[in-house]
Amino acid sequence: MPEIIFITTSGDEMRASIPVGTTLMRGAIESGIDDIRAECGGVASCGTCKIILDEANQGKISPASAIEGSMLEDDPSGYRLSCQIVVDPTMDGLVVRVAPAEY
Numbered sequence: 001m002p003e004i005i006f007i008t009t010s011g012d013e014m015r016a017s018i019p020v021g022t023t024l025m026r027g028a029i030e031s032g033i034d035d036i037r038a039e040c041g042g043v044a045s046c047g048t049c050k051i052i053l054d055e056a057n058q059g060k061i062s063p064a065s066a067i068e069g070s071m072l073e074d075d076p077s078g079y080r081l082s083c084q085i086v087v088d089p090t091m092d093g094l095v096v097r098v099a100p101a102e103y
């Protein structure tokens with residue numbers, strides 16, 4: 001199982017082993033990463049599951065879909081919806097930062 005390293009909004013590092021085929025959002029929640037609230041349940045409509053990828057990691061994830069992109073149009077580069085990213089074996093060791101809450 002790929003291990004994903006989450007940097008929480010308080011700066012803590014939390015590691016989550018997430019099965020291939022599971023979304024980053026679901027894996028984070030099931031690993032107790034509370035900063036990912038995912039209020040819409042993963043249908044790309046709430047924005048409360050945002051993560052930030054640094055520039056070096058942005059190319060390791062498939063590009064955002066049109067729906068995801070529309071949710072991120074006001075965010076800086078590197079922001080993604082974790083509910084729209086499906087874990088694959090190449091993501092082992094990926095570091096993501098949980099985006100600060102917007103309200």
Ligand code: FES
Binds near residue numbers: 025044045046
């Ligand atoms: S869980 Fe709502 S946008 Fe991702």
